[in-house]
Amino acid sequence: MQKREITILGAGLVGSLLAILFCKKGYKVHVIERRPDMRNANISAGRSINLAMSHRGWQALEKAGMKKDLEEIAIPMYGRQIHNLDGSQVFQAYGKNNEAIYSVSRGELNKKLIAAAENAGATFTFNAKCNKVDINSNILQLEVDGIAKTIQADLLVGSDGAFSSLRSAYTSLDRCDYQQFYIGHGYKELSIPNGANNSFLIEKEALHIWPRKNYMLIALPNIDGSFTLTLFFPFNGEPSFASVQNDEEIIQFFESQFGDAKKIMPQFLEEYKTNPTASLVTVKTNIWVYQSKSFLIGDAAHAIVPFYGQGMNAGFEDCAVLMDIIEKNEESNWETILQEYQNARKINGDAVAQLxxxxxxxxxxxxxxxxxxxxxxxxxxxxxxYPKEYLSVYEMVSFSHTPYSVALGTAQAQEKLYNQIINYGGDFFENLKLDKFIAQLNTWIAEYTTEAQKIMANG
Amino acid sequence: MQKREITILGAGLVGSLLAILFCKKGYKVHVIERRPDMRNANISAGRSINLAMSHRGWQALEKAGMKKDLEEIAIPMYGRQIHNLDGSQVFQAYGKNNEAIYSVSRGELNKKLIAAAENAGATFTFNAKCNKVDINSNILQLEVDGIAKTIQADLLVGSDGAFSSLRSAYTSLDRCDYQQFYIGHGYKELSIPNGANNSFLIEKEALHIWPRKNYMLIALPNIDGSFTLTLFFPFNGEPSFASVQNDEEIIQFFESQFGDAKKIMPQFLEEYKTNPTASLVTVKTNIWVYQSKSFLIGDAAHAIVPFYGQGMNAGFEDCAVLMDIIEKNEESNWETILQEYQNARKINGDAVAQLxxxxxxxxxxxxxxxxxxxxxxxxxxxxxxYPKEYLSVYEMVSFSHTPYSVALGTAQAQEKLYNQIINYGGDFFENLKLDKFIAQLNTWIAEYTTEAQKIMANG
Structure with a gap:
């Protein structure tokens, strides 16, 4: 049987990984990317410059034969290093068994994936803006290096991010339920430089957090010894990006709130004033696929806020699940394959957005x-x-491939459990009551999960 | 001071009325409409062919000097005529003082508004599709009678309906919270023809309803003696458009559910099979205006489902309120005018959507x-x-210009009142307890309204 040709919009992390996976299955793949080739240009993707890779991400990379390559540039973070206001620090391990999430440079990862996709046979067109998608004919109106070009796609993939042009075309379809909303916080990137001989000035193998109730600063390590910091801060109110603007306000804010960090952030004032303030969007839609012609994947289908470090991991898992479904269906009926893909992933996209x-x-x-x-x-x-019976939601999300929708149901079931424990009082752990509740937990998880999945499948 | 030139996208009800109102203030107005001139062509606007005009609509028409004109083609409906399953009928008056809502032909109303706008000095370009709006330059890419044309707008108005091209451009703006969602019911138009000498075969001055729990049929009178019926029916499930498809199923469905109507609907089978099944969308967005350059109005800003008969009324009220704000501001500062307009209307657009x-x-x-x-x-x-102290939500919405957001708060406050009455038991009306609660009602209304307005202003 003749394999279909794949046209992928977007050479970001998900688009590039998907190109590799399709090439490995023998498909002809072409990738169209709005920006220049990032291997030659020093550009950021308009996104955070590092990210946290966890189990789902690694699993998909392994499928693509990329795991080894990436291990070289990944730094394990075994837990959260909490920086209190008084300067004291506390470490909270992420897992019970020394599990870690991994700090990875977004740019380095993306470059490696593009190179691997090319090696696997994919072709790339950079500087190619997609102005219009006709979802019935699959004809794309491009502007390549400023010159208008029309191309005809066979199977079209929208991995073109939170502002996807393919998704935008889908929203005109009858009965497309679509939602985009921003939280009241923006973010700004800052940095802690490396020390002498590329040494790390704060604990290397942790994700640092300065939690301050209505806002926070976090830091992830880079392989050169530096840290990338992100300040998540309200746009308005007191304090906020609107209220902290001039030198005096900025210095006073960092001094009083992040005193220990400020000492090792020589550029904080300049960075705060110069670096852009970016916003954080969540996107949900009920149309992920169109007939046998096209589909959305990654942020294009489910842009989420970054607080679980799952944006890239969820997109990579989309790719891995899609490949499983293709294998199961023997590539015979793309309408069925795409519908199965939407059924499998839509509820989990909505769930990870909520998580x-x-x-x-x-x-x-x-x-x-x-x-x-x-x-x-x-x-x-x-x-x-109960090391076997009880996984925290964090462990489920980051160290397992339990569907996100089950993790969301688990969060609700565990909430119920805690409320019962707290209401019961202090000796809950002493008698054997807990056994009974742990036994019940799985029933609750199943109930909450079914309920959540039903709502998410319909909306 | 030089008045700005107004370019209006969409010659529907709201766009045409707004054109009249701007002309009356001495503005130069140009209206661009995708469809042919409906005065020459027998086309429907892709929408229900009649509608219910209530107080807000009349008020705006009066401002435009159009009230008299419209009275000729409006049929008062003083209440709901309920058709029970057993064939019995009950009449429920809408108001305490013989108030009515008015059945009006959408097409006739629209034609009269276009003609009046032309008389007032507005120019119209029909068959003009707007392919692209650049909201910063206000340059529009049109296709007029199939020929590409570029025009430069000064003050641009998007009254281009639920699938507005101007709103679509707004959704790319940073921090634009946007949502469109469909209900699980669609609708299909049917008819009861007139009798001999244009007589009405069922009560003329009422809105007829065949309520059947999960679906319903309604009928509005037309001036020629016929009635336009609308079946609101689930897309899926049992029964639904999906389950009632062949002749036998359709006949059996109408016979068992709408027996009295079926007797006077000679075309029901043909109409059910031939007329399109349309869907019902709700649209919410937090960006109604852009700097001093453009704004959304009517369905473009707040498409709603038709069950309160308020879509057109809400759009007309947008126009009237905008004119009041322009007058108050002496047309000096359009950024202020537009911001005031959004502040005044956004919460009410969201509220009427919910109502x-x-x-x-x-x-x-x-x-x-x-x-x-x-x-x-x-x-x-x-x-x-308590005829003065107590207005039902229906009376507020249909027979007053109380803001929709207050009506929504009132609905919640009255819900609380009823629950207290029902829980109190049978002799609530006998002793004087009710006085106390009625006195409290206004406090509850204020509380619920403030709460609802706060949420709607932010989201």
């Missing part, structure tokens, strides 16, 4: 909220007593 | 739900005892 929004609150509250800390203590205790 | 969704449930439940009927009885009793 990511929820985790922002968790991260900001890490220190400030005593109820939250009490809950963390209980969770740790339960995890130690 | 319209809620009213679908009310209309379908009219007969079937005993709790709902008990509540209607209590409402009527309160209205009689």
């Amino acid at each position: 990511a929004l929820n985790n922002f609150i968790e991260m900001r509250d890490l220190v400030a909220d005593p109820i939250f800390l009490e809950r963390k203590k209980i969770e740790k205790e339960i995890g130690l007593r | 319209a969704l809620n009213n679908f449930i009310e209309m379908r439940d009219l007969v079937a739900d005993p709790i709902f009927l008990e509540r209607k009885k209590i409402e009527k009793e309160i209205g009689l005892r």
Whole structure:
């Protein structure tokens, strides 16, 4: 059977990985990218310059034969290093078994994926802006190096990010439920430079957080010893990007809130004033695929906020799941394949969007909220007593491939469990009541998951 | 001071009315319309062929000097004529003082508005498709009678409906929260022809409803004695457009559900099979205006479902409120005028969208739900005892210009009141307890309204 030709819009992380995976299956793949080739140009993708790779990301990279390559540039982070307002620090491990998430340079990862896709046979057209997609004919109106060009796609893929042009065409379809919304916080990137001989000035193998209730600063390590910091801060209110603007306000803000970091951030004032303030969007849509002609993947289908470090991981998992579905269907019926893909992934895209929004609150509250800390203590205790029966939601999301929708159902079930424990009082752990509740937990998880999946499948 | 030139996208009801209002203020107005001139062509606007004009609509028409003209083609409907499954009928008056809403032909109304706008000095370009709007330069790429044309707008208005091209350009702006969603019901138009000598075969001065819990049929009178019927029916499930398809199924469905209507619907089978099934969208966005350059109005800003008969009324009220704001500001600062316009209307657009969704449930439940009927009885009793203090939400929406957001707050406050009455038991009306609650009602309304407005202003 003749294999279809794949045209991929967007040579970002997901588009490039997908190109590799399709090439490995013998498909002819062409990738169209709006920006110049990032291997030659010093450009950022308009996005955070590093990211946290976890289990789902690694699994998809392994499928693409890329895992080894990436291990060279990945730094394990075994937990959160919390920086309190008084300068004290606390370390919270992410997993029970020394699991880590990995700090990776977005640019380096993207370049390696593009190079690997080319090696696997994919062709790339850079500087190619897609002005219009006709989803019925699959004819694309491009502007390549400023010159108008029309191309005819066979199977078209929209991996063109949160502002996808393919998705934009889908939203005109009858009964397309579509939503984009921004949170009230923006972000700005800052840095801690490396020390002498590329040494790390703060703990290397951790994700650093300065939680300050309504805002936070985080830091991820880079292989040259530097750290990339991100300040998540409200656009308006007190304090906010609007209220902290002049030199005095900025210095006073960093001095009072991030005193320990400020000492090793010689450029913070310049960076705060010069670096752009970016916004954070969540995107949901109920049309991921169109007949047998095209589909959305990654941020184009489910842009999410970055607080669970799952944006890239979710997009990579989309790719891996799609490949599984293609294998199962023997590439005979693309309408069926694409429908199965949407059925499998739409509920999980919506679920990870919700998990990511929820985790922002968790991260900001890490220190400030005593109820939250009490809950963390209980969770740790339960995890130690029931290492097999009990996975925290964080472990599920980051160290397993349990569907995100199940993780969301688990979050609700665990919430119920904690409330019962807290209401029961202090000796809950002493008698054997907990066994009963742990046994019940899986029933609750199944119930909440079914309910959440039903809502997400319809909306 | 030189008045700005107004370019209006869309010669529908709202665009045409706005053209008249701007002309009356001495503005130069040009209207661009995708379809042919409906005065020469027998086309529908792709929308329901009649609509219910209520107080807000009349008020705006009066401002435009159009009220008299329209009275000729409007049929008053003083209440709902309920058709029960057993063939019995009940009449429910809409107001306490013989108020009516008015059945008007959408096409006739639109033609009269276009003609009046031309008389007032507005120019129209028909058959002009707007392919692209650059919201910074206000340059429009049109296709007029198939020929490409570029025009430069000064102040641009998007009254181009639920699928507005101007709004589509706005959604790419940073921090634009945008949402479109469809309900699970579609609609199909049917008809009851007129009798001998243009007589009406069912009660003329009422809005007829066949409420059947999960779906309903409604009928509005036309001046020629016929009625336009609309079946609101689920797309899927049992029964639904999907399950009622062949002749036998259609006949059996109408026979068992709308037996009295079927007798006077000679064309129902043909109409059901031939007329399109249309979908029902709600649109919300937080960007209604862009600097001093452009703004959205009517469905383009707040497409809603038709169940409160308020789509056109809300759009006309947008126009009237905008004119008031222009007058207040002496046309000096358009950025201020447009911002005031958004502040005034956005919360009310969101509120009427919610009221319209809620009213679908009310209309379908009219007969079937005993709790709902008990509540209607209590409402009527309160209205009689407190004719001045107590307006039903329906009266507020249809017979007053109370802001929709206040009507939404009132709906919540009245819900609270009814629950207290129902929980209190039977002798609530006998002692003087009710006085106390009625006195409290305004406080509750204010509280709920403030809360609802805050949420809607932010999202």
